[in-house]
Amino acid sequence: MHQVLSVGRSLSIQAHPDKELAEYLHKAQPSVYKDPNHKPEMALALTEFEALCGFISSEELDIVLDMVPEINEVVSNASVDQHDGEVKGRDLRSIFTKLISIDRDVIFKALSKLVNRLTRENETRQLTSKEELVLKLEKQYPNDVGVLASLLLNLVKLEPGDGLYIGANEPHAHLNGECIECMATSDNVVRAGLTPKYMDVKTLCSMLTYKQGLPEILKGVPINQYVRRYTPPFEEFEVDQCVVDQGGSVVFPALPGPSVFVVISGEGMMLTSTSEDGVSEGDALFAPAGTEVQVSSESEVRVYRAGVNNKVLLNP
Template identity: 80%
Template sequence: MESNGRKHETGLVKLKCSVQNYDWGRIGYDSRVARLFERNCGCQIDEKKHYAEFWMGTHVSGPSFIQGIDDLSLKSWIQQNPKVLGDVVVDKWGHDLPFLLKVLSVGRSLSIQAHPDKELAGFLHKLQPNVYKDANHKPEMALALTEFEALCGFISSEELDVVLETVPEIKEAVSNASADQNLTVDKHNGEVKEEGVLRSIFTQLMSVDREVISKALSQLINRLNRESETRQLTSKEQLVLKLEKQYPNDVGVLAALLLNHVKLEPGDGLYIAANEPHAYLIGECIECMAASDNVVRAGLTPKYIDVKTLCSMLTYKQGLPEVLKGTPINQYVRRYTPPFEEFEVDRCVLDQGASVVFPGLPGPSVFVIISGEGTMQTSSSEDRVSEGATLFAPAGAEVRVSTDSELQLYRAGVNSKVLLNSLT
């Protein structure tokens, strides 16, 4: 299909995509999301507005449309032309994209949150469809475009011991009996007991009265400010001071001390399974996930929180998450393959005058140009592309990308292991 909307199953389809203006997004042209959105749709940017997420896909909360045909959504077009998904995807997920691609511009911390697995997502959607918008799970992966910081997963049991010994405000906020349990855990009794202790501490912390949290935070902030005059605060302590300014009297500030503080360089990635606690703190990233918008929140947010659900759903795994470096496919492309069926992401950085071929796969892909300009070709189409361009590639389409300048793009597609295994 050519970029003007005429159908051709091996051609590229240019997309007009959606933006989300959440309060944590960067403001005006400081936001890469804003710049990509402006270039993608020709819309004028409000320099006082927050631009948080650029969405590329078929989800109802931020659908993409066929460029040049404003009233034809990508989802509707796919349903009219299901062959563009390939038989493997249609058989497994029906007539829709199983993944959602985003760019995020994070100006201040997102909420401490987790995404439900499929069973819980179905239950929550049925119970509160106005809050939990769909019945799908939402495993996700973030790839840093800039230096990027996040909270991800619970700290190790050894670090938890240290926190409880050195941050008396947490022990005061929860019952001393619960917190003291961890300090006397029999290390030979396995992970189950430690997990139970962590679950107890986290659940009690997240459930205490707001007045108790306010008092504990006041004591903690005052103590850290005093101590900063005589010693260098740790990066986690500095983070606590920063979060408290963003979200005063919020339990999430204390909860952050129980989570891993992860710092990524451009090209580094994280994948986040269902039921894992996390919060993005600052920076810009590519994010890909199963096609869902389900979020269970419990701190660092003015939005609806569901502490009981969050505390009951978490896995309570402890230790640092794996930082993904990607696997080189060729000299220009690295592939990030999470342990999820719905998606994978390729990062492509082309030097001036270089070209690369993305082989045809038995499933669809979505490409987004992050910077630079060049040409994208298939056997039946050729498009000039530049920053902000987003294109859908049907199943089977081999795509050649070339550039006279430097060019950076990302490709999201169904996990190729799933696609290829289904054919054997």
């Protein structure tokens, strides 16, 4: 799947199951998990783009627990827990599980305290980006546990041209901006907050990797003067960004797999051995396997091509 996504209102905090878990969930709850496939995805920023992705580092977690009394109060009973016979202090899995599982009235009280405190403090100091995000999210999703959970996730800010890939079992949420989104074909989503939709808390808490630290930002690799390639660390797809100057032309060599082209801006022509099509903003075209595609521009044209990961095609 390859689409343009414009985010005005923050989307839900969610994670996508890996292939094995997706098959299990589909058999167990086919009305909720409608297919047995996983859903790795990648977002390429068209504008400044903000997202939550992955859990904050251990050092940042300590700061949150020390500096945000409203969260510390809620999860205090989970600050020491036992896993695999080992007692761990300030264990992320315990903290997140406790937070995401608490009663709605507890969330209501904690959020009221947090919002009131930040509103007061905003009159005497500059709030951090995360604190400003809390106030924004609480207006969009009042009394939602995801507002508190956002403090445990990395706030990632992408510049146009930056890419962010999201693997299986990793929490994330798109907050605002426009991007090209590419993902495997699946509708399987396990939600964690910022949503009125169904949240499968038990599945969510058991499936996450709980990996901590900032995610990798992809900058792309130049293929030629017009094309930059973004290759995530999974086999389903890769994406080429193509910006052709007015009067310019570029050839996409024939590949063993199919491709989908989406025109973001400008006007031009797309030529194959069997067709010649004028294209402009909003057009999408499918290129079968083994098809060479030439893109030429009348005015500067920006095109994205999504196809099967080249590494897979070269190493069957």
